[in-house]
Amino acid sequence: MKKILMFALGALLLSPAVADLFSEQDLNTARELRERALARDGGFDVVADLTTRIGPRMAGTEADARAVAWAESLLNETGFDRVWLQPVTFPTWHRKLERAVVTAPVEFDMVTLALGFSPATPQGGIEAEVVMFDTLADLEAADRSQVEGRIVFIRNRMEAARDGSGYGPAVQARSIGARVAAQKGGSALMIRSIGTSRNRFAHTGTQRFDADTRALPAVAISNPDADRLERLIDMGEPVRALVEVDAEFVEAYTSHNVIAEITGAKYPEQIVALGAHLDSWDVGTGALDDGAGIAIITEAGRLILDLDRRPDRSIHIIYFAAEEIGLWGGRVWAEENADNFHNIQVGAESDFGAGPIYEIAARVSDEAWPVIEAIQNELAPLGIALGGRRAMGGPDFIPSAPFGMAAVDLRQDGTTYFDYHHTENDTLDKIDPEELAQNAAAYAVFAWLAAQSPVSFGSGERLLADEAARNSE
Ligand SMILES: [Zn+2]
Known part of the structure; x- marks a missing residue:
């Protein structure tokens, strides 16, 4: 009797197909991540440290090398299960x-x-x-x-x-x-x-x-x-x-993508990839572009690391190299994964400043779309609506699109972003820690549920086939 009543209540809130996708425990963890993130400052300490100690860090400068060393020690000290560097060479x-x-x-x-x-x-x-x-x-x-x-x-x-x-x-x-x-x-x-x-x-x-x-x-x-x-x-x-x-x-300089892993408990080879780029322009201090993204994904990783269990799939926090001058870090990452995209559950990059997220859009297989709807349901209290089925995952995942990588865009309000973009005026004071916390909450919830999803998001052949079918309709 009680069971029937609970089912009826659940059906009022959500269609059973969506409600059944995640276990109650996984949903509770997502809600806990969301509330804990909102009580903190979104990783403001990370972007404050980066923009103060390192400052501008144009790819190929001496500050680029200092930023990579800073990143490696930050991620190691944070307690990720594994941290490594991926060489990236560019003009x-x-x-x-x-x-x-x-x-x-x-x-x-x-x-x-x-x-x-x-x-x-x-x-x-x-x-x-x-x-x-x-x-x-x-x-x-x-x-x-x-x-x-x-x-x-x-x-x-x-x-x-x-x-x-x-x-x-x-x-x-x-x-x-x-x-x-x-x-x-x-x-x-x-x-x-x-x-x-x-x-x-x-x-x-x-x-x-x-x-x-x-x-x-x-x-x-x-x-x-x-x-x-x-x-x-x-x-x-x-x-x-x-x-x-x-x-x-x-002609050629070698920097590095810096990658940290939370190792998945059940499917360690499958990866939820969260990205931001570590390089900036040589003016300002690269606070909005993309120190904010570095802060957001790092904070999302820290929140998940603090849980008393590991996610089913692995979560990678990727600080891409040399985005501003040609997506070089993103290109190397895509090439390195060329034979592995069936294991990349999804990619999502934060690279649009520090404004609040208002929408989630996703490029996933038809089978995985209800999972995106269920994730959006947990993002709704953050003011995040369901968007459409076109997404690139951010600039550093553009080189991964031809491989059929599933991608999620957590779209931020960019109304004022281009007032500061690539100027001497892109500095820390433009970041509101409360808005940063909303971003980190969204990334933590999204990454957690993507790692727990009962279905694959379809990266690789399956997603490409789905898209071809949709386009021919
Ligand atoms: Zn950027």
Whole structure:
């Protein structure tokens, strides 16, 4: 009688299919993780230590090596079952100097940062007339005669949005603008910063590092300076500017992914992979990008380590190397797992600042989707809704997508993220420990339940087959 009543109550709350997926004990553990996480600060101590002791840690610098040593000792001291380094080799670049000055019809300095992989200009810089384009597409459509011998200025504006959707369309001007300008005989590239800040900070970022792109010096100017330059050009007189860059290109440097494991009790070979990237840009202290992600996944790992039992599957905490300059750590991780993706239960990376998570989306097999619904049910008290079935798992898991890796996106509110992204202003004070704790709670609950899931998320052949079937419908 009592049993029947309880079943009836359960059915009111959840469909039986979902309610039956996890044992009551596993669900209770998930709830305990959630509540314990919320009572703490989300790993704020981790990002505070990283940004204070190490500071900016651009891939291939001496600070990169110090960050790897810091990470290895932190993860060992935390008590993970196993910690190891995975070598990652990549080309890199060091900034030495950058300058952008309007020289006529008035003279003023602009706040600027060279873009990653920009070559140096001749000493003293390049001075030329400025030609302005609204977008990269307009530059692509332009006649060579409009561009030749001029400094190209692309003014496209990034729009702020909760999901960061303004970034993709705007960032192409940074990624390949110099290549397109070079093909048309331009002498240098200036872009409006790819960012939403109204403060006088320039936003740096990488370009493709191929020889064509590296043919032309490239800088980003702060948005208020871009506004002034636009107004000046719109007044109709020819505007001239000077761009100077000094920088060094380095053919090959070896850093490391740093990986820590909580060894699974039942299926140690199966892995729930939580990622963040350890490298940052060379400006600011990389607090939001991606010190916050390092804090969140480390805190999630600590919460699970503190339980009185181990999860069924293993959980890996991965600090990826050299994300900012080309996803190099993510590429190595994908290659190393090329024959092992059937054992990767799921990948999820935290790399979108420290804003609260509002939605879970998942790329999993059809069979595993009810598990995602059941996980979302435990995330709902954190204000996290169920999203759709498209997910990449974050930038460092992009190279794993062709292998059919199951991926989960715990989507953060990024409305203000691009005010600070890749600027001198990306510092610890921008992180709210309460919001960080909400993130850590979500990652702990998600990782725990993904490790306890009665079904595989379908990584590898099965997920690829499911997707092919869905796409053909
Ligand atoms: Zn990042």
